[in-house]
Amino acid sequence: xxxxxxxxxxxxxxxxxxxxxxxxxxxxxxxxxxxxxxxxxxxxxxxxxxxxxxxxxxxxxxxxxxxxxxxxxxxxxxxxxxxxxxxxxxxxxxxxxxxxxxxxxxxxxxxxxxxxxxxxxxxxxxxxxxxxxxxxxxxxxxxxxxxxxxxxxxxxxxxxxxxxxxxxxxxxxxxxxxxxxxxxxxxxxxxxxxxxx
Amino acid sequence: xxxxxxxxxxxxxxxxxxxxxxxxxxxxxxxxxxxxxxxxxxxxxxxxxxxxxxxxxxxxxxxxxxxxxxxxxxxxxxxxxxxxxxxxxxxxxxxxxxxxxxxxxxxxxxxxxxxxxxxxxxxxxxxxxxxxxxxxxxxxxxxxxxxxxxxxxxxxxxxxxxxxxxxxxxxxxxxxxxxxxxxxxxxxxxxxxxxxxxxxxxxxxxxxxxxxxxxxxxxxxxxxxxxxxxxxxxxxxxxxxxxxxxxxxxxxxxxxxxxxxxxxxxxxxxxxxxxxxxxxxxxxxxxxxxxxxxxxxxxxxxxxxxxxxxxxxxxxxxxxxxxxxxxxxxxxxxxxxxxxxxxxxxxxxxxxxxxxxxxxxxxxxxxxxxxxxxxxxxxxxxxxxxxxxxxxxxxxxxxxxxxxxxxxxxxxxxxxxxxxxxxxxxxxxxxxxxxxxxxxxxxxxxxxxxxxxxxxxxxxxxxxxxxxxxxxxxxxxxxxxxxxxxxxxxxxxxxxxxxxxxxxxxxxxxxxxxxxxxxxxxxxxxxxxxxxxxxxxxxxxxxxxxxxxxxxxxxxx
Numbered sequence: 001x002x003x004x005x006x007x008x009x010x011x012x013x014x015x016x017x018x019x020x021x022x023x024x025x026x027x028x029x030x031x032x033x034x035x036x037x038x039x040x041x042x043x044x045x046x047x048x049x050x051x052x053x054x055x056x057x058x059x060x061x062x063x064x065x066x067x068x069x070x071x072x073x074x075x076x077x078x079x080x081x082x083x084x085x086x087x088x089x090x091x092x093x094x095x096x097x098x099x100x101x102x103x104x105x106x107x108x109x110x111x112x113x114x115x116x117x118x119x120x121x122x123x124x125x126x127x128x129x130x131x132x133x134x135x136x137x138x139x140x141x142x143x144x145x146x147x148x149x150x151x152x153x154x155x156x157x158x159x160x161x162x163x164x165x166x167x168x169x170x171x172x173x174x175x176x177x178x179x180x181x182x183x184x185x186x187x188x189x190x191x192x193x194x195x196x197x
Numbered sequence: 198x199x200x201x202x203x204x205x206x207x208x209x210x211x212x213x214x215x216x217x218x219x220x221x222x223x224x225x226x227x228x229x230x231x232x233x234x235x236x237x238x239x240x241x242x243x244x245x246x247x248x249x250x251x252x253x254x255x256x257x258x259x260x261x262x263x264x265x266x267x268x269x270x271x272x273x274x275x276x277x278x279x280x281x282x283x284x285x286x287x288x289x290x291x292x293x294x295x296x297x298x299x300x301x302x303x304x305x306x307x308x309x310x311x312x313x314x315x316x317x318x319x320x321x322x323x324x325x326x327x328x329x330x331x332x333x334x335x336x337x338x339x340x341x342x343x344x345x346x347x348x349x350x351x352x353x354x355x356x357x358x359x360x361x362x363x364x365x366x367x368x369x370x371x372x373x374x375x376x377x378x379x380x381x382x383x384x385x386x387x388x389x390x391x392x393x394x395x396x397x398x399x400x401x402x403x404x405x406x407x408x409x410x411x412x413x414x415x416x417x418x419x420x421x422x423x424x425x426x427x428x429x430x431x432x433x434x435x436x437x438x439x440x441x442x443x444x445x446x447x448x449x450x451x452x453x454x455x456x457x458x459x460x461x462x463x464x465x466x467x468x469x470x471x472x473x474x475x476x477x478x479x480x481x482x483x484x485x486x487x488x489x490x491x492x493x494x495x496x497x498x499x500x501x502x503x504x505x506x507x508x509x510x511x512x513x514x515x516x517x518x519x520x521x522x523x524x525x526x527x528x529x530x531x532x533x534x535x536x537x538x539x540x541x542x543x544x545x546x547x548x549x550x551x552x553x554x555x556x557x558x559x560x561x562x563x564x565x566x567x568x569x570x571x572x573x574x575x576x577x578x579x580x581x582x583x584x585x586x587x588x589x590x591x592x593x594x595x596x597x598x599x600x601x602x603x604x605x606x607x608x609x610x611x612x613x614x615x616x617x618x619x620x621x622x623x624x625x626x627x628x629x630x631x632x633x634x635x636x637x638x639x640x641x642x643x644x645x646x647x648x649x650x651x652x653x654x655x656x657x658x659x660x661x662x663x664x665x666x667x668x669x670x671x672x673x674x675x676x677x678x679x680x681x682x683x684x685x686x687x688x689x690x691x692x693x694x695x696x697x698x699x700x701x702x703x704x705x706x707x708x709x710x711x712x713x714x715x716x717x718x719x720x721x722x723x724x725x726x727x728x729x730x731x732x733x734x735x736x737x738x739x740x741x742x743x744x745x746x747x748x749x750x751x752x753x754x
Contacts, residue, residue, distance in 0.1 A: 182283040186258060189281035194261030 003029045003040060004092070006119040013096040013110055013146075015042065015052065017121045018089050029123070034092050036154075037161030039124040039132070042094065042115045047102040050111050051124065051132055053147075053162070055154050056093030063088070094121065097143035098132065106132055108142035130169050139166075139173045141180070156188035203318035204234065208290065210312060215295045217249070217312040219319050220257065222288045230254055230684065231705035232349040233322040233331075234293060236313045245298035247309055248322055248330065250702070252680035253292040293319075294680060296702045299330040306330070306701055324355050331704050333360035342389035344382070348692055348705040357706050361395060363698035364636070364655050365599045366629050371638040372650075372670055373659030378691045380407050381715055382657055382708050383601060383638055387411060387550055390599065391429075393422035396548045401601040402567055402608075406556040413713040414550070420712070428549040432539070434558045435531050439569045440538035441490075442475065442483040448565055451616040453522045459515045467493040467519075486535040487527050491520045532562055540591065541577050544570075545598040560607065561616075567608050568617035571635075574598060575624050578631040597632030600624075605637035609646040611669075618646060625652035642669040650674070655697035660688040677703050 004019040017040075022028050034040070034054055042050040096115075098108040124132075133140055141162075147155050163181045167174060186195065205221030205228070221228055228234070232251045237244055264272040276286075297306035313319075327347060334341030336358040347355035364386075373379040383401070390397035391414055401408050412429040414420045420427050446468045450456060456464065470493050471485035498516025527533045544551045553570075555563045577594035580586040586593045602608055608617040624635055625648075637653055639645045643665035650673040658677065661667050662685075671682050676696040681703055684694065688705075696703035 182286065185281045185283055186286060189279040190258075190260065190264075190276050193279065194263065195276075196257075196259040 001027070001029055001033050001123045003034045003121045003123055005121060006042060006094075006115050006117055007091070008117070009114070010093075012114060015094045015096065015115060017042075017092045017094055019092060021089070033123045034090075037158055037165065039129050040094060040121050041100070041124050041128070042096065043120045043122070044099075044113055044115060048113070049100050050096045050113070050115055051098040051100060051106075052094035052096050052121070053143075053158065054092050055095050055152070055158050058091045058093070060087075060089040060091055095147065097147070100128075100132070106135075108132070108140055109146060126169055129165070133166060133170065137172075139170065139176050156184055159184050160188060201320070204228065204321045205291065205319045207236065207313045207315055207317045207319060209315055211292050211294070213294075214310075215308065215312070216252070216292055217295070218290055218292050220288055220290055221319075223291075224287075227321060227349075228254060228289065228291055229349045231681075233296075233327055234319045235322045235326075236317050236319050238298075238309060238311075238313060240298065240309050245309070246322075246326070247298045247313070248296045248306070248702075249293035249319075250296055251291050252294050252678075255290050257288045257290050258286050292680075294678060299701070304333070304701075324350060327355045331355070331701055332358040333363065333699060333701055334358045337394060339394050341394065342386060342699075343709065344385055344389065344695070345691075345693075345706045345709040348707045352707060357695070357700070357704060359389075359655070359695065359699040361390065361397075361699070365390075365397065365597060365634045366632070367654035367698045368625055368628070368634050368652055369636045369655040369657065369697070369699070370605075370650055370653035371636065371657040371659070372642045372661065372666075373640060373657075373693075374662055374666075375640050376690070377659035377661075377688070378693070378708060379638055379640065379657075379659055380603070381691065381711065382659065382693060383603070383636070384408065384411060384711055384713065384715065385708055386636075387601070388414065388420070388712055391427040391548070391550050392420055393425045396425060396427075398545045398547045398549060398596055398598045399601065400544055400551040400553060400570075400598065402553050402555065402570075402603055404555045404558075404563060404604045404607065406554045407603070408552045409554065410714045411550055411552060417712055425548060428546070429552065430543075430549060431552045431554060432544075433554055434556075437532065437539050437553060437566070438534040438537045439532050439566055440483065441487050441527055441533050441535055442485045443538060443569055443573070444565070448568065448616055452526050452561060452565060453519070454561075456519075457515070459512070460519055463494060463497055463512055463515050464519055467497055470497075487523055487533075488535070491523055494519050494523075530559070530562055532558060532566055541573060541594055545574070545594060545596075547596055564608055564615050564617045567602065568620050571600070571617065571620045571624050574600065575620070575628065575631070575633055578628075578633045582631050597634070599634045599636065601636040601638065603638045605639040605649070606641045606645040609637070609649040611644050611646050618649070622646070622649055622652070625649055642666045642673070645669070647673050653697075655699040656695070658682075658685060658688075658694040658696070659692070660690075661685040681705070 002020065002025065004017045006015050007018045009015045019034050020028050036054055036057065038054045040052045040054060042052050044050060096111050098106065099111040099113065100106055144159055147159065160181065163177055163184065167177045167181070170177070204223070205219040208218040208220050211217050228251055230251055230253065233248055234251060235246045235248050238247050260272045260276065264275040295308060295312060297308040300307050331347070336343035336356050340361045341358040342361050342364065343356055343358045345357055346353050347357060371379045371383055387399060387401065387408070389395060390399050409431050412431060414427045415429055416426060444452070446465055449464060449468060450461060467490055471490050472482045475485040476482040494516045498513040500512065555566065558566065573592070574594070577592040578598070580592050581594050608615065609621045610618070621635065624633055628634055637645070637649065642650060642661070643663065647669060650669070656674045656677065658670060658674070661670060667682065667685055670685070671679070674696065677694060681694055684705065688694070691708045693706050693708055694703060695706050
């Protein structure tokens, strides 16, 4: 499922994607496809992609702030200036947390390559998420320390979201995931209130 | 607890080079302070199990104070409100001190001098491994004293057996507050010494008459074997005599305190003369009598037998005073006798435990008695070992002996000059060579001579609360690390730190139950007061004494 396209980046691994709207594509994405914590692929070319994680959502509305009366009624605008209507957009922040090479090799962490403007963003299937987090039979979350280092208030809920998703997809890793989840939960829920370590 | 399942993972370095920290959830609460853990390390090409002792434990995750403000609300529930759903959030940081791996060839621990790397698994040391490596002996075998079991494990799971060879050659000390169980532990040790596998020659100096119940060892099934049954002799003050002629001039001066210089001079001369005469006339220097000493003093007082001075009576008053004091102190005391003194072979014999009860003896006389006894035993052992005496001689003592001294601070005090101190220190420093060992028991190590305490190479430390006593123990007992010494005030009755020569490493031990009844229980004063009221002819409860004011009415309701 195509979610949208890259319209800009804030950093090498921090992209902004504009979500396709109803009248832009035949099958616009559902809200669940670009929800917080979803894994997405950002296409680099036909067989390579960045793996991204949705960490933020922003609504873009250029009309906000224009509080004066319009000369043209809304119905006329649909006929004479339809672009105006499409200036409202849903933007999602995507953290690039790894890459998938043309030979299928998976790399976690800061990606080497950058995506282009207008690169397509699609929801990552469960099978790919599973494959992205396994090295042999071992669980890998090598991108998590990089996310935690950002000290963004979104990071702990984001990682908790990922861990919960992985617990469903990788039941054989339950013990390890529970350990990590417990640690992150303590950091997210108790430590901010004064709990120690 | 599965010994193959790791109990924790190493975290980092501790305060010293031999300490490290590790983290464990310890859900079964097994990692007590004093517990032993092991890690595997390759040392010189061989995989070794390196033992470490847990010395401190602290929780890592602490709830905010606000979560703990309402005692009736579980802080886990408060955390759940905020989204923390963990069920086993507890984890602990533990500090451990590396003891080393046990080298069978050396029979001792070798410290690898390298702490485990971070993240290495740690295992709870298995019971059988601990039994084998902590004790220097195996319970029941010759030379072993089974005194109890490892405190951090269930009672009896890891039995601890001391090496009696070390205890009875390099001396020992039992140090504890009153009521911490030192007499009980001493009795357990005595029981072990008297068991068929050991058959020791032991004497215990018992100033409070607490060890009489040891007599029940005789005929007790735990102590009897086909060819052996222990013999326990309780000597009351009247049974044991100190021959006055065995008293040195130092002993006499001590018994007659505050002598003037003139008195000291006269006594020294008289003592020298009677000793010399005894040697000339009776063949031995220690055959004079108090009467002879008194006669000699009178002669010296009258100046009639002066060697280098013209006859005069200027010492008459001094001599009279000395004669009177000798009459009062020595002749009036039941423990001194001109001719008798207890045969050493009677006091010390393999398979015999002699209990020397001194509870009715004046403290100075107790000190003289102990000093004389130690002096004689030391002389006997040195003479026997050197071949200077043979069978039939009263100083012939052809086996090692062990003397346990209760209230040792009374016989070797720190800040006072006591007649027994010197000989006790001599035995402590030289007795090893001649098979004469001493065990000191004291409730006030702060008052015990530090040299004497430091010569005791096996230490049993029970609860000690007084900071001065703790400091003295820390200063004199080098084998116990400061982390174990910190445990001293927290020990409860029957818990003891055993350290020194008799064990491979200091251990926290739970003393086993005695086979014989304990004789040193404190009296139950309230019960005894009540018993007094229940006696016939005594004041009944409710009877109001005359002349009391009305407010007391309620006290008698």
